[in-house]
Amino acid sequence: TRINEGDNGFTIHVVVSDITERVKKEVLEDVLYNISKAALTIGDFQEFSFFIRNELNKIIDTRNFYIALYNAETDMITTPVFVDDREEVEAFSAKNSLTGYVIKTKKPLILDEGALLDLVKTGEVDLIGELSKIWIGVPLFIQEECIGAIVVQSYINENAFNENDVQLLEFVADQISTTIHRKKVENELNQALLQAQESDRLKSAFLANMSHEIRTPMNGIIGFSELCLDPNITKDKQREYANIVIKSSKRLLSIVNDILDISKIEAGAVTLNLENVNLNKLFDELEAFYKPIAQENNLQLICERKRAGKL
Numbered sequence: 319t320r321i322n323e324g325d326n327g328f329t330i331h332v333v334v335s336d337i338t339e340r341v342k343k344e345v346l347e348d349v350l351y352n353i354s355k356a357a358l359t360i361g362d363f364q365e366f367s368f369f370i371r372n373e374l375n376k377i378i379d380t381r382n383f384y385i386a387l388y389n390a391e392t393d394m395i396t397t398p399v400f401v402d403d404r405e406e407v408e409a410f411s412a413k414n415s416l417t418g419y420v421i422k423t424k425k426p427l428i429l430d431e432g433a434l435l436d437l438v439k440t441g442e443v444d445l446i447g448e449l450s451k452i453w454i455g456v457p458l459f460i461q462e463e464c465i466g467a468i469v470v471q472s473y474i475n476e477n478a479f480n481e482n483d484v485q486l487l488e489f490v491a492d493q494i495s496t497t498i499h500r501k502k503v504e505n506e507l508n509q510a511l512l513q514a515q516e517s518d519r520l521k522s523a524f525l526a527n528m529s530h531e532i533r534t535p536m537n538g539i540i541g542f543s544e545l546c547l548d549p550n551i552t553k554d555k556q557r558e559y560a561n562i563v564i565k566s567s568k569r570l571l572s573i574v575n576d577i578l579d580i581s582k583i584e585a586g587a588v589t590l591n592l593e594n595v596n597l598n599k600l601f602d603e604l605e606a607f608y609k610p611i612a613q614e615n616n617l618q619l620i621c622e623r624k625r626a627g628k629l
Contacts, residue, residue, distance in 0.1 A: 345376055345377055346377055346486070348376075349373045349374065349376055349377055350489060352373050353369075353370055353373055353489075353490060353493050354493065356369050356370075356373075357493045357496060357497050360497075361501075363398065363497060363498065363501055364398060364399060366494075366497055367385050367398070367399040367494070368399065370490055370493070370494065371383045371399070371401065374470075374486070374490065377483075377486065378470065378478070378479060378483050378486070379470070379472055379475070379478045379479075380401075380470055381401070381402075381403055381472075382401070382402045382403055382404075382450075382470060382471045382472065382473065383399075383401050383402075383468075383469070383470050384397045384399060384400040384401065384402065384407075384468075384469050385397065385398060385399040385400075385458075385466065385467075385468050385469075385494065386417045386421075386466045386467045386468075386469065387458075387465060387466040387498075388412060388418075388421050388464065388465055388466045388467075393411060393412050393413060393418075394409055394410070394411060394412060395409065395410055395411070395412050395415065395417055395418060395421075395466070396408065396409045397409070403473065404447075404448050404473060405447050405448065407447070410446070414442075414443055414444040414446075415443065415444065415446055416429075416434070416437075416443050416446070416453065416455065417455055417467050417469060418443075419437070419442060419443050419455075420455035420456070420457055420467045420469075421457055421464050421466065421467055422464075424457050424459075424464045425457065426454070426455065426456040426457065426484050426487070426488060427453075427454070427455050427456075428452070428453070428454045428479065428480075428481065428483075428484050429450075429452070429453045429454075430451065430452050430476050431449060431450065431451050431452070431476060434449065434450065434453060435449075448473060449473075450471040450472060450473055451472050451473060451474060451475060451476040451478070452471065452472050452475070452476050452477070452478050452479050453469070453470075453471040454469065454470050454471070454479050454483060454484055454487060455467045455468070455469045456468050456469075456484065456487040456488050456490075456491045457491065458491050458494055458495045458498070459491075459492075459495050460495055460498065460499045460502075465495070465498065467491075468487055468490060468491050468494060470483075470487070525577075528573060528576065528577050531573050531576075532570065532573055532574075535566040535567070535569040535570040535573070536566075536570065537611070538562060538563070538566035538607055538611075539563050539566045539567060539570070541610065541611065542559040542560075542562045542563045542566070542610070543559075543563055545559045545610070546559045546560055546563070558606070562606060562607055565603060565607075566607070597623075598623050601621055601623055604621070605619065605621040
């Protein structure tokens with residue numbers, strides 16, 4: 319402002335400078351910096367998404383804001399973050415929806431009310447929900463795959479957004495996609511770690527069980543071999559004990575084969591061998607094997623068998 323004193327009074331010159339764009343640019347730089355920083359520090363996706371919405375609200379109207387994630391198998395869209403003055407949506411079909419249109423064309427889109435109605439008239443999209451005065455949708459990408467979109471809209475102000483806001487949302491979409499990809503990788507790594515830990519636990523349990531199983535036939539082989547050397551037993555008993563030693567040896571060999579099968583378990587190549595089993599004969603063998611051991615420990619071993627017709 320400049321004031322000059324003339325013959326007829328004062329002359330005032332006023333120069334007005336519009337600093338709106340400069341201030342907006344400074345705020346924009348702060349917002350982009352804050353979002354980039356938050357992408358590295360905030361691990362929770364929803365928390366990060368709401369942080370983005372609040373930061374963007376410093377520059378553009380984000381009262382109606384949502385993030386949509388696309389499931390290609392079901393052709394459905396879910397909205398983990400949805401803030402809207404007039405609607406509340408958790409999931410909807412991508413078919414003929416405006417969000418689905420952005421996802422499938424893989425291109426950002428800004429539409430005023432007239433342009434939106436033109437798309438409805440051509441049948442490219444259906445009018446779902448309340449009509450917006452202006453609508454922006456920007457696709458989310460992981461590598462070259464479109465996984466969803468970020469959307470802002472206004473129901474009352476057709477001048478709420480412009481092409482510069484589309485570019486802003488494209489930057490934000492890249493940050494969101496990066497965060498989603500990082501969380502996906504983290505989840506996959508955590509899942510792989512859990513599977514490895516479970517595999518180690520199963521191996522340890524398997525080997526501990528096999529160690530116990532090996533000792534059982536080994537004790538039988540040693541014990542009944544010693545009994546065979548007793549000069550006071552009859553030849554029939556000696557033959558019976560020798561058969562038990564043979565059967566225990568075969569059982570030991572079977573256990574060793576089971577241990578070797580652990581590599582097949584890891585490879586998912588285990589095959590089932592189905593065969594008929596005579597349970598009464600199996601019980602007879604188990605009773606003959608464990609009865610002398612029970613007697614040595616002053617235990618009574620009782621084995622009751624169910625015969626045919628008494629089941």
